[in-house]
Amino acid sequence: MQKGNIGVTTENIFPVIKKFLYSDQEIFLREMVSNAVDATQKLKTLAEKGEYKEELGDLTVRVNLDTEKGTITISDHGIGMTEEEIDKYINQIAFSGVTEFLEKYKDNANNIIGHFGLGFYSSFMVSKKVEIITKSWKEGSKAVKWSCDGSPAYEIDDAERADHGSDIILYIDDDNKDFLEKNKLEGLLNKYCKFLPIPVAFGKKTEWKDGKQVDTDEDNIINNVEPLWTKTPSTLKDEDYKSFYRTLYPMQDEPLFWIHLNVDYPFNLTGILYFPKVKNSLELQKNKIQLYCNQVFVTDQVEGIVPEFLTLLHGVIDSPDIPLNVSRSYLQSDREVKKISTYITKKVSDRLKAIFNEDRKAFEEKWDNLKIFINYGILTEENFYDRAKDFSLFKDSEGKYFTFDEYKTLIETTQKDKDGNLIYLYATNLNEQYSYIKAAQDKGYSVLLFDGQLDVPCIQTLEQKFEKSRFTRVDADTVDHLIQKDDAPKCTLADNERDNLTAVFQSQMPKLEKAEFLVEVNSLGEEQRPVVITQNEWMRRMKEMSRYQSGMSFYGQMPDSFNLVLNSDHRLIKEVLNEAQSALSADLNPIESELKGQEARMAALNQKTEKKKPEEITQEEKDDKTKTQSTIDDLKKKKEQLISDYAQKNTIVHQLIDLALLQNGMLKGESLDKFLKRSFDLIK
Structure with a gap:
């Protein structure tokens, strides 16, 4: 048996991990399962290169819960580790530069993952003891067992294991017993591991028998190893995208349309963004885009990667090139992130323009649902107006649609005031402002309908963009004064x-x-x-x-x-x-x-x-x-x-x-x- 201390220069490493290194305890499960998947994918790569010549067999990663022992075990049939590799990758935490890491990052623990591979140590956030039973794929390797009770002290001993791979056994501590509940564990697996590229099994599928749910012999696979965004767009049909949307958002209405992202230069990015039907509340619709890193769920807080106005969209983005902190939950400031944000804006703009050009009638039919995204972009994204002006639409009070240029041409001869300003008349409610609209129409004017959430807030931006133009609601003045053609007639009353x-x-x-x-x-x-x-x-x-x-x-x-x-x-x-x-x-x-x-x-x-000083005015x-x-x-x-x-x-x-x-x-x-x-x- 080998005993020793984990290669750090302080005994404060575990309190730091437990309290500061990770912002959310539940991600321990994501880290453990994604490590198991990584180990399995490495074995597949070795097999593809011809270095591993045996049958791959069942590569399913298994998560097992033992409530009696109070353990969660994550098992894989990946490459495993030798005793030397355990010493290198587990005992020597971030083996390069360990002596400086606590001092250097004590005030900003979130930066650590950029320099240290500490994913495995998230297990100690919830565990009083962690064991690794592992056997390397290399010929002649023997199984070894590593254990640690949350102090720098560890033990390595011989173990029994028939096949290559690793079992990570977490002995959950008393403060975190809720992670031993089957429903909670399954919920976390569905949240973080739903689209991992290697099958992940959690227990067995159940069926109703003799008045109760009983286990079957079939594994309960919780993930889809080939999610839609990993596939080639040309091989997919509309129903594939709609079906995937229902998988992501079971209770949502059918989306308006979608954009499939697929780029490998100058960064890797795949994903599918859906335009949902937004009914009324902006805030309730946010945080619907899911960010993945190599099919591992990271966060649904995507501000910084996705421009603010597109956070109203739904869907997924997957990129291994997005820099993340140790918990993979917060995005670091990075120039690459800005490039990705710009790319997504361009891709969405190009797609909207293409849809408009290909089938304007269908685009107009979607406009009332779509315009909130466009308006939000015009309000929040400095350069988005220049991209959107060619496919943004006005709708008039009679339900006809116009591009900005088309509408300007329509009203240019009739709706200029005496100073040469072009006056855009608008209403916000057809029924409530009917008489004002009718009066304007009788005068030969056209009236726009601005009944969307962000139509009116956009007016000021449009006035800045349009030359010598002003927007006026139809009930802002009497009909003769809405567009002042000449001096107003004088009232003859004394x-x-x-x-x-x-x-x-x-x-x-x-x-x-x-x-x-x-x-x-x-x-x-x-x-x-x-x-x-x-x-x-x-x-x-x-x-x-x-x-x-x-x-x-x-x-x-x-x-x-x-x-x-x-x-x-x-x-x-x-x-x-x-x-x-x-x-x-x-x-x-x-x-x-x-x-x-x-x-x-x-x-x-x-x-x-009036010409006297205050002190010169008499009391009389x-x-x-x-x-x-x-x-x-x-x-x-x-x-x-x-x-x-x-x-x-x-x-x-x-x-x-x-x-x-x-x-x-x-x-x-x-x-x-x-x-x-x-x-x-x-x-x-």
């Missing part, structure tokens, strides 16, 4: 008439939560509606962007601001104004006359004191200004109250306001009920 008309409606505007209303008067023409509600494009856009950009949360806190526009040319508005003037003139005229006098007095007082002058301002405020309140009392009883005012609110889906509950009753009364 200032006091405008003010009184505004006050009549402003006094009756409802108090809605998180909403403010500002009443304004415009000359819109006799044929246009008497009232219309609009919302400022810039303010609404800021609020919508605040949902996606945390730095803009200030806008999200602000109430929605709406304009109630009164059409001074419409007969109903004229009637309201005339009736108000008639009903209120006797009471308002003396108030307005006195108000004008007091405002003139205040102007004179201000003029008298200060008192006079204070008294005059107080009188002005009282007169204004008196005027507002008179107008409000009148407007409160004016049925037409309330009906017009409610009609405008109803058009925008803002009339609900008690207010809607009052409107209905009032409407019935008016019909009578």
